[in-house]
Structures are given as C-alpha cells and as structure tokens.
Amino acid sequence: MKNLHNALLLKQLYQLKALGYTYTNTQPFSYEEQNTLKLPNSLVALKQQAINCHLCALSKSRNKVVFGEGNEQALVMFIGDAPIDLEDSMGQPFLGRGGEMLTAMIEKVLRLSRQEVYITNLLKCHPLATQEADESQIHTCKAYLFKEIELIKPKIIVTLGEKAYHYLTNDKSNLKEIRGTLINKENHTIIPTYHPNFLLKNPSLKREVFMDLQKVKSLL
Numbered sequence: 001m002k003n004l005h006n007a008l009l010l011k012q013l014y015q016l017k018a019l020g021y022t023y024t025n026t027q028p029f030s031y032e033e034q035n036t037l038k039l040p041n042s043l044v045a046l047k048q049q050a051i052n053c054h055l056c057a058l059s060k061s062r063n064k065v066v067f068g069e070g071n072e073q074a075l076v077m078f079i080g081d082a083p084i085d086l087e088d089s090m091g092q093p094f095l096g097r098g099g100e101m102l103t104a105m106i107e108k109v110l111r112l113s114r115q116e117v118y119i120t121n122l123l124k125c126h127p128l129a130t131q132e133a134d135e136s137q138i139h140t141c142k143a144y145l146f147k148e149i150e151l152i153k154p155k156i157i158v159t160l161g162e163k164a165y166h167y168l169t170n171d172k173s174n175l176k177e178i179r180g181t182l183i184n185k186e187n188h189t190i191i192p193t194y195h196p197n198f199l200l201k202n203p204s205l206k207r208e209v210f211m212d213l214q215k216v217k218s219l220l
C-alpha cells in the first residue's frame with residue numbers, strides 16, 4: 001500500500017511539474033484519492049492510461065510504453081517480464097529473435113496465428129541494461145497486467161520466465177521445477193514455461209517448452 005501511495009504521490013508531482021510548478025506546499029496526495037483510484041474498463045482506455053503513466057521511475061528511461069497486443073477475446077495469454085531495447089523503441093511486445101521464436105511456437109504448436117492470442121509483459125516500460133527493475137516498480141505496474149487479465153478473461157495464461165510466474169502467483173518456486181505444471185485458478189489455468197530469450201541462449205530447452213505448449217494445445 002505504501003508503494004502505491006508513493007507512486008501516486010510521484011505521479012501528482014509530475015503532473016504539477018508539467019503544469020509549471022517548481023514548488024508546492026499543498027498536500028499533494030490524499031488517501032481518499034487512492035481509495036477511489038480505478039483503472040478503465042476497456043483495453044483502449046487502459047493502454048492510453050499506461051502510455052501516459054509516470055507511476056514509477058521507469059517512465060524516465062523508457063522511449064515507448066509497451067502495452068499488450070493481440071486478440072481482446074483470446075483464449076490464451078502469454079506474459080513475459082519486461083520489454084527489451086527493440087520493443088522499447090517500437091512500442092510493441094516480443095519483437096526480435098525472441099519474438100520470432102514465440103510466434104513460431106504459437107503457429108507450429110498451437111496452430112494459431114499470433115493475432116489470435118494476447119501477448120503482454122509484467123512491466124510495460126523497459127528497464128535499462130544497467131538497471132534491474134525493483135520490486136516496487138513491478139508491484140506498481142502489476143495493476144495494469146491484472147486489469148488486462150480481468151478484461152480479456154483468458155482460459156489459459158502461459159507465463160514466460162521466472163519473474164512473470166513469481167509475480168503473477170506469489171509462488172517463488174524455481175522455474176525448473178515448476179515449469180509445465182497446470183495451476184488452476186478461479187477463472188483460468190496458469191502454465192509456467194521458459195522465456196524465448198532464455199531459449200535463445202539455451203536451445204536444448206526448446207523441447208521442454210514444446211511439451212508445455214502441447215499441454216496448452218490439449219486444453220484448447
């Protein structure tokens with residue numbers, strides 16, 4: 001709660017700065033505002049809110065906010081950790097060699113096009129190579145991800161990499177041990193697997209991801 005309070009305080013200070021304030025002695029943020037804070041109920045409006053978001057320090061280093069994309073009624077949602085350089089400059093998730101690998105897996109194993117699924121990240125802004133995203137930034141940004149899940153209502157969520165799994169489920173199990181497990185939540189099934197960028201460095205693990213996606217296919 002304290003993180004959200006601080007993030008909202010920062011947001012309000014940015015807004016005051018944009019209006020030309022260099023100093024303020026007013027109470028910049030109230031807890032009442034926090035209690036009434038609501039995210040929009042449409043993906044278009046949610047994306048717009050993320051594009052204008054300054055709730056954490058990553059807004060200072062990003063070029064473009066990388067919001068999720070794909071089918072708004074997708075049965076399968078893929079969740080990675082954070083945008084890479086190329087995605088930061090293009091404003092789209094899963095580009096480059098990792099993105100190509102993900103697209104190939106979706107097409108070859110699930111027999112779906114990339115446009116038929118929804119692809120997003122835990123963090124919507126790119127942390128610099130020298131800057132590991134901290135917990136408070138992830139916790140703040142998670143609200144966007146949870147709202148995407150609420151709006152899309154996917155049947156299956158495939159988490160790509162350890163971070164996406166840990167922060168989505170609050171389970172800190174080692175990915176090596178948990179991958180491929182079907183975790184049933186109230187409205188969807190979560191399947192953790194490796195991130196395509198990790199597979200680029202460890203191609204021998206492709207077989208495991210193939211098996212995990214076969215499970216997704218069998219649930220569709």
Ligand code: SF4
Nearest residue numbers: 053056059124125141
């Ligand atoms: S990472 Fe998320 S919370 Fe932080 S500025 Fe970007 S959209 Fe906002």
